[in-house]
Amino acid sequence: MRALRAELLKLSGIPSAWVAAVVGLVVPFAVAALNAGARSAGRAAGGSDPSGADAGFQELAFGVIGVVVLGVVAASSEYFAEGGDSAGGRQITASLTAVPSRVGFLAAKAGALILAAAVLAALSTAATLTVSRVVPGELTAPLTSADAPRVLGVVAYWVLTALLAHGLTLLTRGGVVPLVVLILNTSVVSVTYLLTRVTPLANYLPDLAGARMFIRTFRSSVEIPPLAGGAVMAAWTLALLGVAAAVFLRRDA
Amino acid sequence: MITIDQVSKQRGSKRILTEVGFEARPGRVTGFLGPNGAGKSSTLRILLGLDRPDGGVALVAGRPYARLRRPLTTVGAVLDGGGAHRSRTGRGHLRWIAASNGLPRARVDEVLDLVGLTEAAGRRVGGYSLGMGRRLALAAALLGDPPVLVLDEPVNGLDPEGIRRLRGLLRDRAAAGGTVLLSSHLIGELAETVDDVVVIDHGRVVALGTLAEVTGAHRGLEDAFFALTSGTGPGAGQGGRP
Amino acid sequence: MTAAARLPRPGPSGASSLSGASGGSGHSGTSGPRAVAGTFRAEVLKLLTLPALYLTAAITWAVAPLLAVASVSAAAGEGNGPGPGTDPGLVPVGYAQAGFVVLGVLAAASEYRGGQIRTTLTCVPRRVEVQLAKAAALAVTALPVAVATTGSGVLAARAALAAHAPPYGAAGPVDAPGEVRAVAGAAVYLVLTALLSSAVATLTRGTIPAVTVLLGHHFVVGPYLAGRTVLAAYLPGTAGLWPGGGTGADGVLGAGGRWAVVTGWTVAALGAAIVSFRRRDA
Numbered sequence: 001m002r003a004l005r006a007e008l009l010k011l012s013g014i015p016s017a018w019v020a021a022v023v024g025l026v027v028p029f030a031v032a033a034l035n036a037g038a039r040s041a042g043r044a045a046g047g048s049d050p051s052g053a054d055a056g057f058q059e060l061a062f063g064v065i066g067v068v069v070l071g072v073v074a075a076s077s078e079y080f081a082e083g084g085d086s087a088g089g090r091q092i093t094a095s096l097t098a099v100p101s102r103v104g105f106l107a108a109k110a111g112a113l114i115l116a117a118a119v120l121a122a123l124s125t126a127a128t129l130t131v132s133r134v135v136p137g138e139l140t141a142p143l144t145s146a147d148a149p150r151v152l153g154v155v156a157y158w159v160l161t162a163l164l165a166h167g168l169t170l171l172t173r174g175g176v177v178p179l180v181v182l183i184l185n186t187s188v189v190s191v192t193y194l195l196t197r198v199t200p201l202a203n204y205l206p207d208l209a210g211a212r213m214f215i216r217t218f219r220s221s222v223e224i225p226p227l228a229g230g231a232v233m234a235a236w237t238l239a240l241l242g243v244a245a246a247v248f249l250r251r252d253a
Numbered sequence: 254m255i256t257i258d259q260v261s262k263q264r265g266s267k268r269i270l271t272e273v274g275f276e277a278r279p280g281r282v283t284g285f286l287g288p289n290g291a292g293k294s295s296t297l298r299i300l301l302g303l304d305r306p307d308g309g310v311a312l313v314a315g316r317p318y319a320r321l322r323r324p325l326t327t328v329g330a331v332l333d334g335g336g337a338h339r340s341r342t343g344r345g346h347l348r349w350i351a352a353s354n355g356l357p358r359a360r361v362d363e364v365l366d367l368v369g370l371t372e373a374a375g376r377r378v379g380g381y382s383l384g385m386g387r388r389l390a391l392a393a394a395l396l397g398d399p400p401v402l403v404l405d406e407p408v409n410g411l412d413p414e415g416i417r418r419l420r421g422l423l424r425d426r427a428a429a430g431g432t433v434l435l436s437s438h439l440i441g442e443l444a445e446t447v448d449d450v451v452v453i454d455h456g457r458v459v460a461l462g463t464l465a466e467v468t469g470a471h472r473g474l475e476d477a478f479f480a481l482t483s484g485t486g487p488g489a490g491q492g493g494r495p
Numbered sequence: 496m497t498a499a500a501r502l503p504r505p506g507p508s509g510a511s512s513l514s515g516a517s518g519g520s521g522h523s524g525t526s527g528p529r530a531v532a533g534t535f536r537a538e539v540l541k542l543l544t545l546p547a548l549y550l551t552a553a554i555t556w557a558v559a560p561l562l563a564v565a566s567v568s569a570a571a572g573e574g575n576g577p578g579p580g581t582d583p584g585l586v587p588v589g590y591a592q593a594g595f596v597v598l599g600v601l602a603a604a605s606e607y608r609g610g611q612i613r614t615t616l617t618c619v620p621r622r623v624e625v626q627l628a629k630a631a632a633l634a635v636t637a638l639p640v641a642v643a644t645t646g647s648g649v650l651a652a653r654a655a656l657a658a659h660a661p662p663y664g665a666a667g668p669v670d671a672p673g674e675v676r677a678v679a680g681a682a683v684y685l686v687l688t689a690l691l692s693s694a695v696a697t698l699t700r701g702t703i704p705a706v707t708v709l710l711g712h713h714f715v716v717g718p719y720l721a722g723r724t725v726l727a728a729y730l731p732g733t734a735g736l737w738p739g740g741g742t743g744a745d746g747v748l749g750a751g752g753r754w755a756v757v758t759g760w761t762v763a764a765l766g767a768a769i770v771s772f773r774r775r776d777a
Binding site for chain 3: 298301302303305318319320321323325328330332334336337338341345346350352353354355378393
């Protein structure tokens, strides 16, 4: 518990983490507002979702870059410091002398990240769904209790993505590679989406499978039910974290 | 010749330097002494044009550092922290520095030899020990064979042998007419090396003069230092925060 | 002031105790051409001795054409893909942007690791000159990488297009001058991307915020806004995605206009970086 508190404090002390939070809140909200405006003005936004069933949810799929950054900086901040005057070197040595159990250290870090990502996801989802439903009024399918699993799905997607970013960063010990990979893959035509054109197996990559938890209109030949999609993404995440942990435990700090 | 005149610096609401003024003269080693956070590094950073003073001037050879055309041929500086990128080799680091001031490439190998880093020159700086990093920084300072040396905590991380060599080097430089200014919080070390002493505390100069003058009636420089800087001593602590 | 106004000119080197008194006058910028050349050479050397930059360049060169082929195939396979007007020379620009973002960011942010920026500024205290030399060095080193990337990308994309039947397939003989123009245009655009990225990294002084902002803009927010608001045409990435011609976004801006937007953003960002670099304590 003390280790978890320490990790939460560390995370809250990184300026980039706050930038990540702002990105995660503002990007989906602003884009959803823009789309909602276009919708109410009579222009259907995007041909792929004429019913508006995914309004808000699609934007949230992009907003995930907020927690990508969160997951990256939680790990990368241990390894390097930039800025004019860095009094210390790598924080990791201090961290591991404070919490010598590496398993405990990793668990605390993951716990802090899960908490932070979940809170951010919940706030962002509430804001984005509200703006995407309120502005266009009856033009969008209203949210019902049947949508509750989708909302949970978004939160799960964000948390799992944060953990993926985290695991990747622990492996590379630098933030650039995971950021490039994960942000490129959040783009409108994502790399994994291109891969589905090559092989249908690509539908089982973590991001595409996980998105089934909340996106209803999917252009794909492969059907994956929401729960199964979530399970596939969770399995990827666990596997990556497992590999990262195994490497981390063996490596010299 | 280094001239610091009435230099003041505010960072946020905190006043970190208040009208700091002293000189470091050719042919002498000047020690810049003070506890952690007293303003030593800030003063040296202003001297080197890295930070801007809110008031006053800092001059090297009669002009602000930023006006020196090939500064490395006038001033060599070793600042706290290595000043080198981890993933470059030691030789690569010195090579770009030499290029920036139009210094001959052969000079790189000369200074590497001078500080005893020839063997490690091809290795990445990230793999250097603390002492090796300091020696690399010293090599960079000596590249332009400058008449003025400015060193911030130069003995940090050096082993006894390295300290001895550094002391000899600084004494030789001063004997040849060079100006040497070095900051330290290691008083014992300083007493063995310096001719003149400037003591700073809470951003103000609290004493300056020759080693004998500053030591005065005290048993040694160390006693003098504590008398001048400790919160309980007379005349100390009135600077600093508003 | 008086000391700076004197103009003794000692020999170039050797007389070390005197050479420091050589006549640099004025604040920053007015140093001799030899000094500027030295600053530039130092910046090029810095870039050439950073392993991360080689790695980025190699990966960009290798991966961007592959992704270009994949995106051509994907779009053509879907039936809504590249129209007849699609310029194969521009296809590789898309994902290659990411590589040049990283290149620019790493080049600038590397100064802030290990306190190297202090070494740089003690070597050359003329801050504007440092920044201009940096930009020039980055442009010169990024250009060959950009040409290699777009060149191989054009060949790859053309092959992919040819593999599909018309209307998506490339019709007619190869238009060599057009192809060269396309490669050159795309390469220049990528160099501008690297410069813009280095300016942003100089402002943030760190890799992670800069990479996030730039990639988030170029790949997520920008493309998403394109087609939803005409303002998107004035953003650097989306406007720049197809700056050389082709079927660009919305037809809001012509080719010249899109070049103006991209160049304008780059120059503005470099200007902002120089201003803040001059003002800030190192």
